[in-house]
Amino acid sequence: xxxxxxxxxxxxxxxxxxxxxxxxxxGNGVVDxxxxxxxxxxxxxxxxxxSRHGISVVSSNAExxxxxxxxxxxxxxxxxxxxxxxxxxxxLDGVLHPNDLVISIIAGARIEQLAEAxxxxxxxxxxPNTPAQIGAGITAWTCTEAVGTxxxxxxxxxxxxxxxxxxxxxxxxxxxxxxxxxTGPTYIFMVMEALTDAGVHLGFSRDTAKELVQETMLGxxxxxxxxxxxxxxxxxxxxxxxxxxxxxxxQMEKGTxxxxxxxxxxxxxxxxxELGK
Numbered sequence: 001x002x003x004x005x006x007x008x009x010x011x012x013x014x015x016x017x018x019x020x021x022x023x024x025x026x027g028n029g030v031v032d033x034x035x036x037x038x039x040x041x042x043x044x045x046x047x048x049x050x051s052r053h054g055i056s057v058v059s060s061n062a063e064x065x066x067x068x069x070x071x072x073x074x075x076x077x078x079x080x081x082x083x084x085x086x087x088x089x090x091x092l093d094g095v096l097h098p099n100d101l102v103i104s105i106i107a108g109a110r111i112e113q114l115a116e117a118x119x120x121x122x123x124x125x126x127x128p129n130t131p132a133q134i135g136a137g138i139t140a141w142t143c144t145e146a147v148g149t150x151x152x153x154x155x156x157x158x159x160x161x162x163x164x165x166x167x168x169x170x171x172x173x174x175x176x177x178x179x180x181x182x183t184g185p186t187y188i189f190m191v192m193e194a195l196t197d198a199g200v201h202l203g204f205s206r207d208t209a210k211e212l213v214q215e216t217m218l219g220x221x222x223x224x225x226x227x228x229x230x231x232x233x234x235x236x237x238x239x240x241x242x243x244x245x246x247x248x249x250x251q252m253e254k255g256t257x258x259x260x261x262x263x264x265x266x267x268x269x270x271x272x273x274e275l276g277k
Contacts, residue, residue, distance in 0.1 A: 007031050007154055008068040011038035012061050012088060013080035014049055017105060020133045021077065022053055024161025039064035061091040070097040075154060078104040078114070082275055085109055089117040096120050101151050103141075103158065107178060108275025111144060111171055121146035124155050127174050129182045132162035139165045140177035175276065179268035187261060192217060 009031060011018045018038065025031045033054035039061045040046050046057040058064050068074040076096065080088050085106055096102070096118050103124040104114055115123045126141035139159045143152070152167075159165035168174065192213055199209025224234055239245040 006035075006073050007157075008035045008071050008074045009037070009158075010064045010068045010074070010076045011036070012064060012076060012078050012092070013084070014038040014040045014045070014057065015079060015081075016133060017128060018077065018079035019049065019053075020135075021079075021158060021161050022049075022055065024135055025158065026053060028161060030157050030161065037064050037067050061088055062095050065092055065095045069095055069100050073154070074100055075158065076100055076102045077158070078102065078106055078109070080106060082106055082108050089114075092118055094119070101147065101154070103155060107182075108272060110276050111142075115144065122151060123147070125171060125174050126155075126159060126165075127177050127182045128159070128162050130185045135161070135163055137163035138181050139163070140168050140174060140181060141165060142168050142171055142174055175269055175272040178272040179265050183265075183268040187264060188217070 007030075009025075011022065014022075022036060022038070025036070026033060034056075036053075036055040038049060038055060038057045039059065040049065040057055041059060043059075046059065049055060049057045056067075065076050068076065078085075078088065098120050099122065100118075100120045101122045101124070102114060102118055102120055103126055104111075105126050105128055107127070109125070111123045111125050114125075115121055121144055124141055124143040124147060126139050128139040129137050131137045132139065139162055141155065141159060143155070147155070156165055166177075168177065192210075195213045196206065196209045199212060200206050202209075204212070224231065227234065235245075235249075239249065
C-alpha cells in the first residue's frame with residue numbers, strides 16, 4: 001500500500017470547508033504542503049491561502065487539476081458551490097485521466113453526473129458538516145466500485161482531517177446524511193438560540209444564559225456518548241414524578257417538538273434530492 005504522505009491533492013475551489021481539510025491534513029502530517037495545490041478566482045484569497053498554509057494556489061481550475069492529474073496517488077477534491085458546478089465541469093473537460101480519484105463535497109452533485117463529465121469512474125461523494133471546521137465534524141461518504149482499497153484508505157485519511165468519517169452503502173444515504181448530520185447543526189443552533197432567549201426571559205444576562213446552555217448541551221452529549229444508553233433512558237433518569245423535567249416534557253410534547261424536528265429533517269432530505277436533479 002502506498003504511503004498516504006505521497007498523496008498529491010488538487011482542491012478545485014478553496015472556501016472554508018476546503019481550507020479546513022487542508023489545515024487538518026497539514027496539522028496531522030498526512031501530506032506535505034508542497035503536495036497540495038488549490039484554485040480560487042480571487043487574488044487576495046489565493047495570496048492568503050498560500051501565506052497561511054504554504055500551498056500553491058492558482059486561478060485556473062484546469063491548471064490546478066492538471067498539475068496532479070494522471071499521477072500516482074493523485075486526488076482531485078471538488079469543493080465549489082452547487083451553482084458553480086456546471087462551469088467547473090466545463091473547465092475540467094478532458095483534463096482528468098481515467099484512473100484519477102475524485103472526491104466531491106458538493107451538495108446534490110450525483111456520482112453518475114460527475115463520473116460522466118470528468119471521465120473517471122473513481123468518484124467519491126462526501127457530505128461533511130460545519131463542525132468539521134474545528135476538526136469535530138462527521139462526514140458521511142460513499143463511492144463507486146472502481147474506488148479500490150488503497151484509494152479508500154486515502155479517502156479516510158482525508159476525511160478524518162475533518163473529524164470522523166462514516167462510509168454508507170448507497171448514494172441516497174448521502175442525501176439522508178445531508179438532512180440529518182450536514183443540516184443537523186442548524187437544528188442544534190436554533191435550539192441553543194431558543195434556550196438562550198428563554199434564559200434571558202427568566203432574567204439571566206445573555207452571556208450567562210448562553211454559557212449555561214452551551215455547557216449543558218456539551219455535557220449532555222458527552223454523557224450520552226459515554227453512557228451508551230438510549231436517549232429515552234437518559235431522559236427518564238432525570239425526570240422525577242411531578243418535577244420540573246416532567247412539566248417541561250409535557251409542554252414540549254404539547255407543542256409537537258418531535259414532529260416538528262422530524263418534518264424539518266424530511267424537508268431537508270427532499271430538498272437535497274431536488275438539488276441532485
